[in-house]
Amino acid sequence: MFELSLMCPEDRVEQLSDALDALDALSVSVEDADAQTDAEQALFGEPGMPAPKEGWQRSRVTALFADEPLAREAAGLLAAQEFFEGCQILAMAPVPEQDWVRLTQSQFTPVDITPEFWIVPTWHEPPAAAKQIIRLDPGLAFGTGTHPTTRMCLRWIATHAVQGRVLDYGCGSGILAIGAAKFGATEVVAVDIDPAAIQSTELNAVANGVTLSAGMPECAQGLYDTVLANILATPLKVLAPLLCAHVAPGGNLVLAGILERQADELIAAYSPHCQLAVADREDGWILMTASF
Incomplete structure (x- = not known):
């Protein structure tokens, strides 16, 4: 592979990225050219939502190409375009061959x-102190145990008497549903609007030796002793009546x-439905719970 690095102002990031994509770039990434300097700019956005801006005042755009001729052809074609004014080519260089599978695994x-x-990828041995583990590899669905929201939910499950029926609404990888099954739930229902998440949940459940039912949201029927929903604030607000209607008397909403x-x-x-309170905090995120 060959790497082409360019510099461009904020208002050209989208146009330049689209052009690189049209020129058969395998990937395009954008970062602050002033990162780790006094001129560095922070761009904050809510997870799952569009970034507040396309780039930085001085954006470094890096594109990967299959070979050197493609990278050089792209550089030549871009330099001839009117929109390239104010942009510049920084470098072209080969990308060293690496064991990408091993490199990716080393990050998890x-x-x-x-x-x-503990949450343990399949290529790792469980830590000596681990008495309960979930085997989970990174995949298409959200939920590997590395994000604070997932950890807080699992911590709540591990430290409370999770019994009876449990609903995981917006299950992603199924990690919360699997955790509930491992810590005492007698029936676990996991639902999501994404078919890939449902498939991921079913596969992860089999890999962890637990039994659960996974499907679309309409599969959530009746009352549950615990209702878990790790989504985002906006959909959680919309779902308030529905989620609360699924919590049995004496049950918990997480x-x-x-x-x-x-x-x-x-x-x-x-x-109007319950009294929510903050039960846990981590890295700017919170876990909120209510008892019914």
């Missing part, structure tokens, strides 16, 4: 939820995907 190591409860600054919004949205 066991994650501790509690001292005795919500995540919420930033600390969004706590009051969630409390207000759920106030």
